[in-house]
Amino acid sequence: MSMSPPHEVVERALAASRSDGCTVIVEDVSQAEVRFANNTTTTNGMRRDRRVVVVSFRLVPGAPAAPVGAAPTAVGVASASGDVDVEELVRTSEGEAARAGPAPDAAPLVDPSGPPGGGGGFDDPPVLTSPAVLDGVIRGLGDAFARARSAGNLIAGFATHGVESVYLGTSAGLRRRHVQPAGTMELVARSADGRRSVWSGAGSSSFDDIDVYAFEERLDRRLGWAHRQVELPAGRYEVLLPPDATADLMVSLSEAMSGRDAEEGRSPFSAAGGGTKVGEPLCPMPFELRGDPAEPGLECSPFLTTGASGTDVSVFDNGLPVGATRWIERGTLRRLRYHRAAAGRAGVDPAPPVGNLVLTLPGASRTLEDMIASTERGLLLTCLWYIREVDPVTLLLTGLTRDGVYLVERGEVVGAVNNFRFNESPLEVLAKAVEAGCTERALSREWGEWMNRTAMPALRVADFNMSSVSPAT
């Protein structure tokens, strides 16, 4: 590649800056993927991406001081991809800062003396993936397609691996680098008549732990379960959510945890009469919902980078250390997301988003298999799909079951059931949970493309609201 090393781009931009403060982010991405369907590969790609973000800060003399003690500051943000003309990008962001008023999220640039975080040195080159990472998968797929053809099945899916190398520098002297590998493998097997369909997915940072044959075995077992088909009506059922389905719901829950929305009375975490529900119990079981950059196997960036401010994140906070954050502890709401300025106004600690999400029930050790074995009658789900918020007051979500609903009777799977549309709130799911299993790595099928690092328990939930039948298979 003929482009400049990322750390040089950061330094050149900072040197070109004429503003009162400047933050520069370079995100360098290397990605490879194989997509397949109908027992053949379909689109196979690789790409090199790089985005440079320049944030310029301008002090606004005479404006009222920001509540958190930051000098009133205007901000301009500009970004571009490729071998960027850094000078032009800096001037663009400065031009925007020149015409902007004081930013409501103003806060001092992050102190560079904190823990460095990230791996390697700031001057190290970006880390690249290679199509070779997927060689084992491609070989395995060739065999899997042949077996599927002879069994009368169709396989579809996607395998992708990428590495994002992030470089962050500020005019306050902060320099950070973080390398984030991430991968996903998803496989769907369908009977040729389309009546039976099963899914298995996994997140992986290296693909060393991905074995296509093991995926096939899981899917074959479930296709076997589906030889007996049972039609059940809409209604309220006891369900077993496998860790992947729990992840679908908990990621939705996590995205609703805006501190500011809650304070303004427009969130499921707003307390009646004003204020937030922080400190209130949410569920009878002592669940813990956390993010932690040091979570084994789910490691993610120990500092914040963002190219755009939002309700709960701020470009002023770039470089802010991200630590272990317990959003829910012993079933009680403990934290909501805040950038520093909003946290200062609310009198709480800032809580930036964390790049992973873990739900645990302390002491839980049973597997999903154990939980099936102790089920008198219930529905075992596989994953959820097309999840959308219906009512933000209750965080009511709708969506579908997909690629595998099974009837469990007296401890055994006795057949496959039609799909359902559900209407449920993840808050209600936690409140109605009567059992949780051990926490293991899980992949949300709905949200996994951008929240790949989750670990969840299987949940047994009473009275899960299946609103109507879906004839989809």
Place this chain on the structure above:
Amino acid sequence: MVSGGGPAELGDLPLEQVRTAALERAAALGCSHAEVRVERLRSQFVALRDGRVETTVDDTEVGVGLRVVRRGSIGFAATVDLHPDAAAGLADEAAGLADATAAALGRPVELADEPPHGEVQWSSPYEVDPTTVAVADKVALLDDWSGRLLGAPGVDHVAARVLAVVEDKHFADLTGTVTTQRRVRVFPVVEVVGVDEGSGTFESMRTLAPPVGRGWEYTAGAGWDWDAELDQLPSLLTEKMAAPSVEAGTFDLVIDPSNLWLTIHESVGHATELDRALGYEAAYAGTSFATVDQLGSLRYGSPVMHVVGDRTTPHGLATVGYDDEGVAGQSFDIVRDGVLVGYQLDRRMAVDNGFPRSNGCAFADSPLHVPIQRMANVSLQPAPGPGPGPTTEDLVSGVDRGVYVMGDKSWSIDMQRHNFQFTGQRFYRIEGGRLAGQLRDVAYQAQTTEFWGSLEAVGGASTYVLGGAMNCGKGQPGQVAPVSHGCPSALFRGIRVLNTRDEASR
């Protein structure tokens, strides 16, 4: 020739060197097909919360992507590095990937023929390039809009945002087609929120103005009356806050175009994508109940249902001169007299099912993504002439007990496009042929062919509105496509209506 607003501005990029380097190398490697895209995407997004700037994005994405077919296998490679050597290197990478995956290739890939179009230019119609309007001026407009609403009775919060995109795209393939195109689109949105702190509930009301393929002139009133819509928001919100909760049951629905476009998108648009019907999206977006064996026979809806797919509608978000496989934009029937008669195609899907030519539905949302089959503007036609056809009031007058639905909000549909559930911005009770005030907590739920089978009447051309979305998702890795859907008001009999508060209770 340029048919619309203005030429793509790619003159500073080494277009000819990049495309020649990539295509010549691909040809030398024995690729039977190669197409290269060099693109620049300018995106600006500004969001204000209660009159203060929350988010600004001013982004420029450039890059080059090359797709090849070699020995029947597809390879794609892309980079943001626009040096001709890097472009030539893409050919080696793409061909190498095609070779590497050939071992798992079930059958060779073919693409439907398309006549070469030579060197052509095209632009969507617009007056003011929205990315030439400074971010500060965008902030000023949203600040003005917010200021009119903040402090209005019943309004506790105001969110105002605008997304503006200019997509400049240069395409060339081995047959000699070389297209240079510009597409311009904008989407302003204003939402007001009312909070009832005592009960811990809240409601919102959002503008119904759709995203459009226009320039900044849209915000000044070209194609939409912003002043009128903003003026109404506070009273509409206040009425919604005080409205009774709906009683769940079966109702006749009159659905406004501002809501129906999304139902068309989900239950007709996606269901008639041939790649889905053939199983190519089985692992992600899903398949379709509208399988190819039912082409020409599937009773999709009532006889008044006529749905057209096109990439030619003025101001349509999926409108192009040529698609991302070099196929000219076209218009085609999908449902005629209530029967499935067509699919949306790209060149590969066309061959896969024996169609002689693609109807031009390939799109890639970025130079770094491979083109896949994406949605045309899929639109329900209004009542045919002669005569103006029914007004919305005419449709309402034919309902004794029903609900009138306006504006889209929540949406969800299953992976074969049978079972869907939608909410909206506002719902009015219909009693004895007249509107009788707003309702709260409404969702409607149906199965696709039952729903369209219950379509009793469509409004006339005077009720027709082009709605749409900037963010339709499909594919892995995920791609986002803009698409428009036009439709008249329409009357549906006997649809299940849910109360969303009841759904949430135990």
